[in-house]
Amino acid sequence: MAQSQPAPRGIALIHPSWPCPQVQNVVATVNLDCRLDLLALSQQARNVEYSRKKFHALIMRIRDPKTTTLVFATGKMVITGAKSAELARLAGRKHARMIQKCGFQTKFMDFKVQNFVASCSTGFYVRLEGIVSRYPDFARYEPEIFPGLVYKIAGANITMLVFTNGKVVITGVKEVDKIYESFAKVYPILLDEKMGDVVRR
Structure with missing residues (x-):
């Protein structure tokens, strides 16, 4: 029986009554340490797309875990779509093995998560103009260009997108704990600008 993964330490910062962000996408990179003839x-691998005229990478897809990987002639891979770092690593190893079976001497080196994307819904409407007026150094809101407020976390290269309907998207995170640390900092600000609960239909 597989053991469940321990909860990230940062989750302890999320109050039990608050919504908790969920990882929606992990972007990771791997070096296969060999040149590839794409x-x-x-012509040999299954579930791939390749068009040299359109894009200089080969696209590979697998269903378990459901991911899409860009494979470059340099031997670098970019994995997207996984729901955790562990699943991204597993997908990378599966892709590396598929390429190896096609006759290439692949290795599995320098696996690194480049970006976690997480999201959640607060369940209430947020007055975005109020956040901008109170935190002009961190918040930017230009509804004629983009419908969400862009909030930069101080001291980190992390961005939170906040929408009027209470949807929050967190991006630019390289360590999963930072998702919860960032949300714990900003959620009280959202509560201060609550306009009313979202009615579920």
Whole structure:
């Protein structure tokens, strides 16, 4: 029986009555440490797309875990779509093995998560103009350009997108704990600008 993964430490910062952000996408990179002939690979591997005229990478997809990987001739891979770092690593290893079976001497080096994307819904409407007026150094809101408020976390390269309907998207995170630390800092600000609960239909 598989053991469940321990909860990230940062979750302890989320009050039990608050919504908790969920990881929606992990972007990770891997180095296979060998040059690849993408045309030859596209002719041998399954579930791939390759068009040199449109894009200089081969696209590989697998269903378990459901991910899409960009494979470059340099041997670099970019994995997207996984729901955790562990699943991104698993997908990378599966792709590396598929490429190896096509005759390339692949290794699995320098696995690194480049970005966690997480989201949640507060369940209430948020007055975005109020956040901008109170935190002009961190918040930017230009509804004619983008419908969400862009909030930069001080001292980190982390961005939170906040929408009027209470939807929050967190991006630019390289460590999963930072998702919860960032949300714990900003959620009280959202509560201060609450306009009313979202009615579920």
